[in-house]
Amino acid sequence: MSSPPPDPDPMNSDQIREDLCEVGRRVFQHGWVASNDGNFSVRLGSNEFLVTPTGVSKGFMKPEMMVRVDIEGNSIDGKGQVSSEWKMHRISYQKREDIGAIVHTHCPHATAFSVAGLALDQAVLPEQIYTLGAIPLAPYGQPGTHDLYQGMLPYIEKSNAFLLKNHGVVTYGKDLWEAFFSHEALEHAARIQILARQVGKVETLKREQVDALHRARTEAGLDPHWIDCRCDDDD
Numbered sequence: 001m002s003s004p005p006p007d008p009d010p011m012n013s014d015q016i017r018e019d020l021c022e023v024g025r026r027v028f029q030h031g032w033v034a035s036n037d038g039n040f041s042v043r044l045g046s047n048e049f050l051v052t053p054t055g056v057s058k059g060f061m062k063p064e065m066m067v068r069v070d071i072e073g074n075s076i077d078g079k080g081q082v083s084s085e086w087k088m089h090r091i092s093y094q095k096r097e098d099i100g101a102i103v104h105t106h107c108p109h110a111t112a113f114s115v116a117g118l119a120l121d122q123a124v125l126p127e128q129i130y131t132l133g134a135i136p137l138a139p140y141g142q143p144g145t146h147d148l149y150q151g152m153l154p155y156i157e158k159s160n161a162f163l164l165k166n167h168g169v170v171t172y173g174k175d176l177w178e179a180f181f182s183h184e185a186l187e188h189a190a191r192i193q194i195l196a197r198q199v200g201k202v203e204t205l206k207r208e209q210v211d212a213l214h215r216a217r218t219e220a221g222l223d224p225h226w227i228d229c230r231c232d233d234d235d
C-alpha cells in the first residue's frame with residue numbers, strides 16, 4: 001500500500017491546523033455561521049491546500065479533521081470530506097497567486113446587505129475605505145454548483161472581499177489571520193451601517209476625504225486589490 005507524500009513543512013502545517021480550529025471557534029462564537037455553515041482554506045504549496053471538513057460545526061473542529069487537498073479538491077490525506085464550496089476556493093487560488101487563505105461565512109450583518117441586493121460600497125468608515133475599499137456584491141449562484149463562482153469572477157482580481165448575493169461573504173488574505181480580520185472588519189462595518197440606518201440617515205465622507213485615504217493607502221504600500229467607494233457628492 002502506498003503512503004501519502006511527506007508533509008513539506010510539518011511544523012508549519014500543524015500550526016495552520018490549530019489556526020483553522022481557532023478561527024472556527026471565533027467564527028462560531030461571533031455567530032457568523034449556523035450549524036455546519038462556512039469553510040476556510042490555506043495554501044500550503046503550489047498544488048496543496050488545507051481545507052476545513054464539510055459537515056462539521058466550525059466551533060467544534062479538531063486539527064486532525066482538516067483535509068489536505070490538491071487544486072482539484074482531491075484528498076491527499078485527512079478523513080473528512082471537502083466542502084462542495086471548494087470550487088470557489090479553487091477558482092480564487094487559480095486566478096490569484098498572492099492569495100494564501102480564504103474565509104467564507106454567512107456572517108449576518110454583511111449577508112443582510114447581500115439579501116437586500118446592496119453592495120457595501122458607500123464611503124462611510126475610514127477604516128473600511130483604507131483597508132478593504134468598497135465591498136462588491138457578486139450575483140447569486142447556487143451553492144455547490146459551478147454557478148456559485150461564476151458571479152465572483154469579475155471581482156476576484158479586483159478585491160480581497162465580496163458579498164455573495166443571498167448567501168454570504170468571502171475574504172482573501174496573505175494568510176488565514178489576515179483573511180479572518182478582513183472578515184471581522186467587513187462584518188463590523190455592515191453592522192454599523194445597519195445601526196446608522198435605524199437611527200438616521202447614512203452620510204458618506206466627501207470625495208476629497210476618500211481620495212486622501214486612497215493616497216495614504218497607496219503611499220503605505222497596501223494591497224492594490226481595492227475598489228473605490230461611493231460618496232454623496234460624486235456626480
Ligand SMILES: [Zn+2]
Nearest residue numbers: 038085143168
Ligand atoms: Zn456558504
